Amino acid sequence: MSDINITRLDASSADFNRQLQHLLAFDDADDLEIHQRVLAIIADVRNNGDKAVIDYTNRFDHRAVTRASELELSPETLKSAWNNLPAEQAQALQTAADRIRAYAEHQKMESWQYTEADGTVLGQKITPLDRVGLYVPGGKAAYPSSVLMNAIPAKVAGVGELIMVVPAPGGETNELVLAAAYLAGVDRVFTIGGAQAVAALAYGTETIPAVAKIVGPGNIYVATAKKLVFGQVGIDMIAGPSEILIICDGKTNPDWIAMDLFSQAEHDENAQSILISTDVAFLGAVELSINKLLPTMERAGIIRTSLTTRGALIKVSDLNAAVDVANIIAPEHLELSVEDPEALCKNIRHAGAIFMGRYTAEALGDYCAGPNHVLPTSSTARFSSPLGVYDFQKRSSLINCSQAGADTLGKTASILARGESLTAHARSAEFRIK
Amino acid sequence: MSDINITRLDASSADFNRQLQHLLAFDDADDLEIHQRVLAIIADVRNNGDKAVIDYTNRFDHRAVTRASELELSPETLKSAWNNLPAEQAQALQTAADRIRAYAEHQKMESWQYTEADGTVLGQKITPLDRVGLYVPGGKAAYPSSVLMNAIPAKVAGVGELIMVVPAPGGETNELVLAAAYLAGVDRVFTIGGAQAVAALAYGTETIPAVAKIVGPGNIYVATAKKLVFGQVGIDMIAGPSEILIICDGKTNPDWIAMDLFSQAEHDENAQSILISTDVAFLGAVELSINKLLPTMERAGIIRTSLTTRGALIKVSDLNAAVDVANIIAPEHLELSVEDPEALCKNIRHAGAIFMGRYTAEALGDYCAGPNHVLPTSSTARFSSPLGVYDFQKRSSLINCSQAGADTLGKTASILARGESLTAHARSAEFRIK
Numbered sequence: 103m104s105d106i107n108i109t110r111l112d113a114s115s116a117d118f119n120r121q122l123q124h125l126l127a128f129d130d131a132d133d134l135e136i137h138q139r140v141l142a143i144i145a146d147v148r149n150n151g152d153k154a155v156i157d158y159t160n161r162f163d164h165r166a167v168t169r170a171s172e173l174e175l176s177p178e179t180l181k182s183a184w185n186n187l188p189a190e191q192a193q194a195l196q197t198a199a200d201r202i203r204a205y206a207e208h209q210k211m212e213s214w215q216y217t218e219a220d221g222t223v224l225g226q227k228i229t230p231l232d233r234v235g236l237y238v239p240g241g242k243a244a245y246p247s248s249v250l251m252n253a254i255p256a257k258v259a260g261v262g263e264l265i266m267v268v269p270a271p272g273g274e275t276n277e278l279v280l281a282a283a284y285l286a287g288v289d290r291v292f293t294i295g296g297a298q299a300v301a302a303l304a305y306g307t308e309t310i311p312a313v314a315k316i317v318g319p320g321n322i323y324v325a326t327a328k329k330l331v332f333g334q335v336g337i338d339m340i341a342g343p344s345e346i347l348i349i350c351d352g353k354t355n356p357d358w359i360a361m362d363l364f365s366q367a368e369h370d371e372n373a374q375s376i377l378i379s380t381d382v383a384f385l386g387a388v389e390l391s392i393n394k395l396l397p398t399m400e401r402a403g404i405i406r407t408s409l410t411t412r413g414a415l416i417k418v419s420d421l422n423a424a425v426d427v428a429n430i431i432a433p434e435h436l437e438l439s440v441e442d443p444e445a446l447c448k449n450i451r452h453a454g455a456i457f458m459g460r461y462t463a464e465a466l467g468d469y470c471a472g473p474n475h476v477l478p479t480s481s482t483a484r485f486s487s488p489l490g491v492y493d494f495q496k497r498s499s500l501i502n503c504s505q506a507g508a509d510t511l512g513k514t515a516s517i518l519a520r521g522e523s524l525t526a527h528a529r530s531a532e533f534r535i536k
Numbered sequence: 537m538s539d540i541n542i543t544r545l546d547a548s549s550a551d552f553n554r555q556l557q558h559l560l561a562f563d564d565a566d567d568l569e570i571h572q573r574v575l576a577i578i579a580d581v582r583n584n585g586d587k588a589v590i591d592y593t594n595r596f597d598h599r600a601v602t603r604a605s606e607l608e609l610s611p612e613t614l615k616s617a618w619n620n621l622p623a624e625q626a627q628a629l630q631t632a633a634d635r636i637r638a639y640a641e642h643q644k645m646e647s648w649q650y651t652e653a654d655g656t657v658l659g660q661k662i663t664p665l666d667r668v669g670l671y672v673p674g675g676k677a678a679y680p681s682s683v684l685m686n687a688i689p690a691k692v693a694g695v696g697e698l699i700m701v702v703p704a705p706g707g708e709t710n711e712l713v714l715a716a717a718y719l720a721g722v723d724r725v726f727t728i729g730g731a732q733a734v735a736a737l738a739y740g741t742e743t744i745p746a747v748a749k750i751v752g753p754g755n756i757y758v759a760t761a762k763k764l765v766f767g768q769v770g771i772d773m774i775a776g777p778s779e780i781l782i783i784c785d786g787k788t789n790p791d792w793i794a795m796d797l798f799s800q801a802e803h804d805e806n807a808q809s810i811l812i813s814t815d816v817a818f819l820g821a822v823e824l825s826i827n828k829l830l831p832t833m834e835r836a837g838i839i840r841t842s843l844t845t846r847g848a849l850i851k852v853s854d855l856n857a858a859v860d861v862a863n864i865i866a867p868e869h870l871e872l873s874v875e876d877p878e879a880l881c882k883n884i885r886h887a888g889a890i891f892m893g894r895y896t897a898e899a900l901g902d903y904c905a906g907p908n909h910v911l912p913t914s915s916t917a918r919f920s921s922p923l924g925v926y927d928f929q930k931r932s933s934l935i936n937c938s939q940a941g942a943d944t945l946g947k948t949a950s951i952l953a954r955g956e957s958l959t960a961h962a963r964s965a966e967f968r969i970k
Binding site for chain 1: 650942
């Protein structure tokens with residue numbers, strides 16, 4: 103196997119910013135044809151409900167469903183998936199679920215209010231979503247850990263009913279996924295997928311109840327459908343390829359760092375693994391580790407493509423320069439494999455999750471550290487956050503004016519409303535002036 | 537002027553749910569032609585920067601701009617707009633700004649972390665967005681109150697730079713809007729609008745800096761452009777027509793209730809004003825008030841169309857039934873004009889803002905009560921929240937594993953990763969096991 107050829111950059115070079123933008127660029131253009139095909143599926147499901155869902159499911163998932171009720175898995179099916187799990191896997195899933203739940207409990211928002219001197223009360227009331235849909239991909243990309251990461255925060259938020267959809271190509275289901283659904287407390291599971299599943303959750307059918315929000319990853323049809331039903335329901339972020347950025351001072355075992363880079367690269371050819379170091383000799387050592395370890399990896403082909411086309415080893419003059427690069431990249435996963443990660447972390451402004459210290463492998467966060475592994479990709483950490491309990495709660499403003507408060511506020515509102523020529527607003531306020 | 541004809545419904549009738557859905561239905565279908573026109577404008581601005589922005593601005597806003605620098609208003613222009621304001625309006629805007637800021641301070645999220653027994657630290661770090669774009673419509677729909685409501689929470693969040701865009705048709709600007717921008721601490725103002733302004737903010741040009749998130753209302757081109765740049769930047773919700781739902785026990789002055797209904801109806805023909813009462817005689821009294829007051833209103837034509845086509849008076853058997861209807865509607869604005877609004881409020885699950893008691897006119901909340909007037913419309917209160925400080929902050933997960941923590945977690949992660957056939961993940965975790 104030939105040595106791998108990874109892009110080398112130097113942050114002090116005059117052309118670095120342009121090179122970095124080129125490295126990060128990822129063409130994720132909207133495909134108009136897919137867009138139109140998905141629009142048609144959504145319209146069909148809205149108009150024809152179960153019948154359309156059955157037709158698409160039979161066609162795309164090679165099934166022979168005749169009644170919509172066949173699309174739902176019984177609670178017993180989920181329970182027996184859990185009961186049939188090897189003890190070691192059950193124990194590991196249970197540990198992960200417990201830790202995800204414990205962390206999520208810290209994210210719960212609470213209602214608050216305060217009373218002003220004149221007796222007027224202002225506040226914010228927190229309520230959970232009534233019903234949420236969780237999309238789980240079928241086939242090889244079916245990850246029980248993702249079921250836990252999406253379902254547990256919803257349950258902690260107090261969501262009334264959690265509906266999971268997962269395609270069952272040829273009728274085949276993934277027992278680990280069903281076991282995770284059982285463990286996470288998913289309420290109902292339908293074996294449907296694709297744009298038709300998203301449409302069914304958004305608008306409801308005779309059999310599948312409409313939800314308030316749809317979360318979870320999927321292919322381009324699922325992602326497009328989620329974008330198109332946004333507004334009718336809430337959605338989580340549209341996920342791009344996975345990324346890791348590692349900042350290392352050169353004193354971590356290079357094999358560890360190489361394997362950490364692999365752990366993103368193995369996800370898919372478009373995944374992006376970048377290492378930044380102040381120590382150019384260390385970059386060389388990691389490259390040697392990469393070439394040493396690559397032939398031993400199950401997914402060597404995917405890793406090689408990912409590292410060759412999208413990976414990079416970046417030399418910086420000092421750790422502050424590394425932080426500057428990290429803030430430009432706004433990575434999904436950021437490992438601070440350095441002596442004093444707290445000091446560095448203070449200046450990090452944009453990252454989905456920050457893994458601090460040499461022992462905090464990103465993979466620990468993927469499964470069981472507790473924080474969510476659903477994270478903003480493609481630089482969206484500049485404006486968005488990990489999936490959390492807060493995504494399954496919402497706020498209502500509370501305003502309760504005393505008579506005195508309405509008198510004072512009414513005068514101000516009247517002036518401003520008349521300034522905007524909204525006289526019904528003004529007169530409505532003026533009625534409450536003494 | 538003929539009496540107005542408002543839909544009457546009875547929640548106890550067998551057909552009520554269908555009638556209610558019919559009343560709420562609002563066709564807001566995506567227009568493919570607008571979609572494609574906006575896509576072209578975005579591509580043009582991405583490729584040609586300032587030149588494209590100038591071209592569209594000259595064409596759509598009837599201007600004769602030759603250099604991009606002409607598009608920016610000077611700080612002095614904003615300051616003098618504020619200085620030239622009549623004292624009464626300046627005082628009212630200042631009062632509103634102070635109250636909006638005081639309420640917003642309660643929404644600020646703070647970082648947190650906790651340490652586990654083995655020394656592992658988990659937490660969440662809060663950071664503000666670097667730079668935000670605020671879209672302000674030009675012409676008659678230019679509301680200084682909206683500038684305050686969008687800009688102040690961003691500033692409270694600690695956003696580094698706030699860029700406002702507002703079209704200036706024929707070169708005309710709205711002095712009240714500029715004064716509000718000055719008061720709210722907006723950093724830079726460009727007189728551009730439409731899809732070209734959204735594209736410029738999303739991707740940046742030579743003159744207009746790229747932002748992380750775009751907020752603020754706009755016409756269908758602006759709304760479509762915001763949808764299309766979502767992902768490149770964050771956006772707030774896409775606002776539909778304004779709505780008010782009033783629940784009244786029949787003991788509030790019917791003139792007050794009529795004017796509260798008008799205060800939404802005057803916004804636009806598609807606005808929706810609905811009154812629910814247990815007292816059918818009161819519904820009649822409000823109808824009389826409507827017909828008495830309507831001829832005195834500046835926007836009588838708009839109000840009449842709105843109330844006739846989208847308004848309703850709904851009779852319910854008791855206040856619990858009213859709450860059930862409110863939870864189906866999930867209104868933007870909900871007035872609880874009853875004796876004990878706290879009792880009713882407990883059971884409200886979905887509403888953008890809740891106005892409690894007979895003195896709390898919705899108009900007070902629009903201007904100066906403190907809570908934001910940017911609220912989820914069209915039933916989206918089922919899954920989304922008022923605009924707030926939290927929309928201008930984001931979270932990063934923090935994970936700092938001790939050596940002991942990595943040892944324990946590594947074993948769990950290894951089992952789960954191997955269950956998902958992700959062996960680089962597994963080996964990365966295993967490297968940290970003692």
